[in-house]
Amino acid sequence: MANKFFSNIWFRCISVLLVLAIVLGGTLAILNDVLYVSPKDRTDRAIKKIYAESKDYSIILDVDNDDSSINTAIEYDFGKINKIYTVGDKNSGSYDTLFQTTGYEGYKNGTITLWVQVTHSADGISINKVVLESYDKQTLMGKLGNDYYSVFLVDITDAYKDGKSFTTDSGNDLSNPVSGATYSANAGNNAVNCVIKYLGENNEN
Numbered sequence: 001m002a003n004k005f006f007s008n009i010w011f012r013c014i015s016v017l018l019v020l021a022i023v024l025g026g027t028l029a030i031l032n033d034v035l036y037v038s039p040k041d042r043t044d045r046a047i048k049k050i051y052a053e054s055k056d057y058s059i060i061l062d063v064d065n066d067d068s069s070i071n072t073a074i075e076y077d078f079g080k081i082n083k084i085y086t087v088g089d090k091n092s093g094s095y096d097t098l099f100q101t102t103g104y105e106g107y108k109n110g111t112i113t114l115w116v117q118v119t120h121s122a123d124g125i126s127i128n129k130v131v132l133e134s135y136d137k138q139t140l141m142g143k144l145g146n147d148y149y150s151v152f153l154v155d156i157t158d159a160y161k162d163g164k165s166f167t168t169d170s171g172n173d174l175s176n177p178v179s180g181a182t183y184s185a186n187a188g189n190n191a192v193n194c195v196i197k198y199l200g201e202n203n204e205n
Contacts, residue, residue: 039065047087050098050115050131057098060084076197078190079103082113084198094121100133101194106187110137114149114191118199124157125199130192152192160200165193 088095117129130149166189
């Protein structure tokens with residue numbers, strides 16, 4: 001009777017599935033340990049993505065890092081700031097603030113997330129680099145190189161003090177006219193405008 005039970009097709013199927021579950025479960029557990037990326041590693045990679053080398057930094061805000069003093073995004077009507085790092089020594093007279101921001105109101109209500117490198121020096125505050133991190137529903141953005149963001153590389157000392165912002169319309173604000181990509185440009189503008197808004201609110205100099 002016992003031999004008949006063990007030779008039953010259902011028993012063999014269940015046995016195979018059980019062995020597979022044990023083997024795959026163990027493999028996944030091992031891979032999880034091997035492939036795990038700590039919050040610090042993610043931050044280090046982000047810094048290196050912008051600067052092409054490792055840099056000393058301190059965390060001001062990071063929604064993905066429980067070790068940061070602030071881990072809740074700073075929300076505005078037009079976007080949000082997900083991460084803020086100080087890169088370099090603030091006492092040296094020249095240092096960077098690195099932001100990861102998400103701009104709203106893009107094409108089909110999509111979003112664009114950018115890294116924005118802001119340099120503080122005796123000459124003022126300027127945006128020195130803008131790098132695309134990700135986007136939602138903005139299919140055009142994947143076809144544009146980093147040269148597309150060169151319009152943002154300007155001195156913003158007076159802009160944030162005067163409450164100016166980037167816009168696709170000409171006028172008193174910081175102009176960013178982009179034909180054929182107005183809505184996507186709008187989300188990109190809003191991502192950078194989060195930085196300007198933050199600097200104005202915090203009286204950066």
